[in-house]
Amino acid sequence: MALLEGLEVSEVKYENLNLGDRADAEYYSKDNLRIETLLNHLPHIRLSEIAKLTASAFYPAATHLYESGDMPFLRCVDTVKFPVISHLQNDSFIKIPAQFAEESKGINFLRKHDICLTKVGTPCYASIIYEHERIAMSRTVMGLSEIQNIDPFYLTIFLRSKYGFQQLTREREQTIQYQLTLDRVGDIRIFTPSTNFQKKIKSLALESFTFDKNAQEIQSTSEQTLLSALGLKDWQPPNPLTYEASSKTAFTSNRLDAEFFNSKYDAALDALKAAGAKSIRPLGALLKSLTNGHTPLKHNLSEGEVPFICSEHVQDFEVNLESSKRILAEHHKTELKRTQLKNNDILLTIKGRVGNAAIVEGLDGAANINQDVALLRLNQELPHWWIISFINSRFGRLMTEKYQTGQINPFLSLGTIRTLPIPVFEDKLMEDVGKQMQTLVLKARTARQQSKARLERAKRAIEIAIEQDEATALTYLKES
Structure with missing residues (x-):
């Protein structure tokens, strides 16, 4: 019996298998099949029907241009921890010359309110372009542009929720490392709730960003505290x-x-x-x-x-x-x-x-x-x-x-x-600076926690709407 501990068995109709595509056990795990069945019985649409999927192809090496660039060059690392891509990240972005990006036909761009998806490295994380009018994509990400008939903020949070992220994880393919492809991503199911519900999710996403921005501003203030004191x-x-x-x-x-x-x-x-x-x-x-x-x-x-x-x-x-x-x-x-x-x-x-x-x-x-x-x-x-x-x-x-x-x-x-x-330095100066820094760090931490809490509420509301119904999800938002 010990040999069978943890063994999971799924039954799939032969007609639902595409042996030229995916027939591996992981793809047909019980959890993946449960999500597929659940979404099939709810209002949904395929991602490729509401957005154009795009990615950068091969382009010349550009590492030698990073120091002289002016165009943000979006990478996987810029996206995973940032559901909202904004000017707060300008200092951490690698940048390439805009002219180089324009002349390199393999480089594609995203615009304001488009969505970025990490493609390789740490795949499956979605982020919305919020403040940049135009941003270049490296080969480690893909983009959703020309989004229609759905709020892009809602779509971003759905893709980061259990039911979006798990679908993306299911569609990963492994060569040397896991990666996503445009065709497979375009086939995932997007739950489409009412416009009012989507607006509620967008509002929480923007609140989350506001708290994150406050944390960044406090952090910038703290960086000057010691220098100003000296x-x-x-x-x-x-x-x-x-x-x-x-x-x-x-x-x-x-x-x-x-x-x-x-x-x-x-x-x-x-x-x-x-x-x-x-x-x-x-x-x-x-x-x-x-x-x-x-x-x-x-x-x-x-x-x-x-x-x-x-x-x-x-x-x-x-x-x-x-x-x-x-x-x-x-x-x-x-x-x-x-x-x-x-x-x-x-x-x-x-x-x-x-x-x-x-x-x-x-x-x-x-x-x-x-x-x-x-x-x-x-x-x-x-x-x-x-x-x-x-x-x-x-x-x-x-x-x-x-x-x-x-x-x-x-x-x-x-x-x-x-x-x-x-x-x-003098004891009083060191004590005063230390206390000021401790206070500012606590304020920034609190703002980040509030940002994370809003994001988690938004994701959980989507999950409740899928598992139960919209009314229950809206009640959750009102009471939480």
């Missing part, structure tokens, strides 16, 4: 064409790469001293312990009870404890015992996008970290919020940039973390 808000690092260092300095540093000796790093420390820093302390002198985790061998990270925090879950001041990656409780209690997280621990990303620091807060269960995240436990010599505020500031980023190694895959070793310089 009178360094307008300071910019120099950018000399050449710089020099003595041979003694070069050999004692164990670094011979030119970037390490860029004069902008010394200029940053000089600016901090001129602003009133009493001393510069190495971070190692402020630590009680420093370590990082690892990934258990031969373990499927989709299985387990304990959230596994990786570098993508650590942003400036914010740890996402809702990681979908998991480890077993046995891993947590044994081989990863030293990196069991506790409230008030400090996490620092040390691989990929290095230098993001955050305090663990609101942890009410077990959690652990992988090898790309360092765990810092600080002594009480300096306020903890002052330390992470500095690390996340313009000056802190310069210091992590100096000490990281590797250009393609930046890395910050535990040894170099200990050498990171932390400025010491």
Whole structure:
């Protein structure tokens, strides 16, 4: 009997099989068949009947143009976490020259109120283009344009709901990795509720975006708090064409790469001293312990009870404890015992996008970290919020940039973390800045939580309308 545990059997009529297309067991899982049957008995329409599906084909390599571009170049990474594509993302977009995009016949574009779908990498995530009049698509995404007879905001949220996302997941094809194709996506069923219901969903989507925008604005304010307190808000690092260092300095540093000796790093420390820093302390002198985790061998990270925090879950001041990656409780209690997280621990990303620091807060269960995240436990010599505020500031980023190694895959070793310089100012100034930052971070977090809550309400309302009826879904929206 143990061999049959978890076995699932679906019965499908032969006439419903297309043996030249998909006849694999996963495609005909009970859950997939249930969704198909449910939608077939409700008002629905095929996606290809209400939108034109488009994607970029092959185009010349453009990586060398990213620094000089002015046209946002939409990628999978720009979409997954952003149901609404807006100007809030302008700083994170890769950009290509508009002329290059126009002349490359393989590149297609999306316009305001079109929808983007991630196609490869992390497929199946939908986002609406909200503020950009025109945006170019990379090959990792596809687009829905010329949308008609349905509200595009509603369509976006439906595609992110259980009944839209599961259909997209079902239609993935695997070559080297999972990907979506235009034909298969065009065939999915779209539940079509009343216009009034669609408007309710659109309203929630816009409310979600407004809260997200508020969070971003608060975050921008927080970035200036420390610099303003030091009178360094307008300071910019120099950018000399050449710089020099003595041979003694070069050999004692164990670094011979030119970037390490860029004069902008010394200029940053000089600016901090001129602003009133009493001393510069190495971070190692402020630590009680420093370590990082690892990934258990031969373990499927989709299985387990304990959230596994990786570098993508650590942003400036914010740890996402809702990681979908998991480890077993046995891993947590044994081989990863030293990196069991506790409230008030400090996490620092040390691989990929290095230098993001955050305090663990609101942890009410077990959690652990992988090898790309360092765990810092600080002594009480300096306020903890002052330390992470500095690390996340313009000056802190310069210091992590100096000490990281590797250009393609930046890395910050535990040894170099200990050498990171932390400025010491008057106690009152550090306490005041730390408290201000803590308050602003809490406000931004609250706004993000409200944004997420609106989005989840919208998705759940669609699911209730499908599972029960519109009236019940509207009652849910009114009471929730």
